[in-house]
Amino acid sequence: MTRISVQVDGDHYTDEVEPRTLLVHYLRERIGKTGTVVGCDTSNCGACTVLLDGKSVKSCNMLAVQADGHEVTTVEGLAIDGTLHPMQQAFHDKHALQCGYCTPGMIMASIDLLNDNPHPSEDEIRVGLEGNLCRCTGYQNIVKAVQQAAGSEQS
Secondary structure, three states: OEEEEEEEOOEEEEEEEOOOOEHHHHHHHHHOOOOOOOOOOOOOOOOOEEEEOOEEEEHHHOEHHHHOOOEEEOHHHOOEOOEOOHHHHHHHHOOOOOOOOOHHHHHHHHHHHHHHOOOOOHHHHHHHOOOOOOOOOOOHHHHHHHHHHHOOOOO
């Protein structure tokens, strides 16, 4: 067992973990952050995307011990006092989901995208979200949601 200390959604956790424990399993099973979903276990789909020190990472491709000393933000840590994060609100407003399975990871990747490029073009949004797959929506409304959150919505 290895002792880790990590901040998740503003709360500090110190735990003993198996060195091979994936971050996604630590978040879901130990911390109870079930909004971070397991999609493919191969880092292909991006459903498990979280922010690590503000940068998006696929938590199924990272060990919990690698998060030691870092800050993790999950989709559950975005809303403040019941008010949705602007990206969450945009996904709601633009109906940027169907089954919803990819939505947590898509939202987290979109936040990182806007942190790096606050006013991306449609093409830049599509390229920026390449590593996150949606099998239901066709992406059009996801792009519109990111545009709304960026304040650059195209009519």
